[in-house]
Amino acid sequence: MSQYDNLKKGERGAWISIFAYLSLASIKLFVAYIGSSEALRADGLNNTTDVVASVAVLIGLRISRKPPDEDHHYGHFRAETIASLIAAFIMVSVGLQVIFGTIQSIIANNYIKPDMLTGWTALGAAFVMLFVYRYNLNLSKKIKSSSLYAAAQDNRSDALVSLGAFIGITGAQFGLFWLDPIAGLAVGIIICKTAWEIFRDASHTLTDGFDEAELAEIKSSIAKHPEVEEVKDVKGRLHGNQTLVEVTIYVDPELTVQESHDITENIESLLDEKHDVPHAHIHIEPYTPEAGNKK
Secondary structure (H helix, E strand, C coil): CCCCHHHHHHHHHHHHHHHHHHHHHHHHHHHHHCCCHHHHHHHHHHHHHHHHHHHHHHHHHHHHHHCEEEEEEECHHHHHHEEEHHHHHHHHHHHHHHHHHHHHHHHHCCCCCCCHHHHHHHHHHHHHHHHCCCHHHHHHHCCCCCCHHHHHHHHHHHHHHHHHHHHHHHHCCCCCCCCCHHHHHHHHHHHHHHHHHHHHHHHHHHHHCCCCHHHHHHHHHHHCCCCCCCEEEEEEEEEEEEEEEEEEECCCCCHHHHHHHHHHHHHHHHHHHHCCCCEEEEEEEEHHHHHCHHH
């Protein structure tokens, strides 16, 4: 299955998130209004921003499916990572809004006993989002989509947020009225934490960061090739959900051009099959004792 087919599958997960968030946000905000729950209101506001974030992911996935053109020779796969970054900015803005709003409520000592209907609403929403989380997490791993994985992490935090809102609302039923706004504050903190994790991963990818352990495994595999005298250098980067690798190796200087070319094709096949690296640029240099001593 091609990367473009995988991205098309990823859109299904984004649509499920959008539908779930639209439904839950509408229900939560309405029930929070009639049931006077600060925690459920914060949870509903969180879901409204999740709609925007999910739309950003959907757009990113669709742009990523565009084939290479005159000024995008490697395709548009990084649009998916940019979508994750946009989602993070949206999430943190709402998270801060929720935090400041609940702090003001706590300072004003504006405690109101919420109706238990708001609690059951929050608990039901938690189970819905856990289902969406499991679906998107499995799909993101199957198609290796960074933006859908980020969306899945957002789904999980939303489930935890709704569960926290349920606990706060339940506590308020027993006279612990401060638990409801405290739960709202916890919601804001969880939103910001999730946004930071998504931002960190997306920015690491966009600045060509790469896992050192994975790079070491790739280098070790190449070094085991019988015709490779030494691996001079290995560099890696992520391009959306694809890994790009640049390798410089030393080989016997007496080899013909055709023999050297065959070595590069063997290494490219090895990287694709063993390390799931579909694109590799292999540079050949003649091996000499002097060259081998250059570290």
